[in-house]
Amino acid sequence: MKKIEAIIPPIKFDSVKVALNRQHVDEFIVARVDVDEPDDIPDEPRWSNHSIDAFTPRMKLELTVTDEIVSRTIKDVRPINN
DSSP states (O other): OEEEEEEEOGGGHHHHHHHHHHTTOOOOEEEEEOOOOOTTSOOOOTTSOOOGGGGSOEEEEEEEEOGGGHHHHHHHHHHHHO
């Protein structure tokens, strides 16, 4: 058994779920991932550059699969994750 964790945008969740169902993976954990800024960093001016990725909502998937389907499951989920 192997544990697989993936961080994906919420818009890709349905595609990932379909890919996992093809591998007969029906049970997994889904959690919302937030970006947390440390409190000790001073506020930046309004005109400073910010990474758009830092503000994009994300979901974390955790699943456990048998050794036989690990590589197929990763191949199905990885292109969707990019």
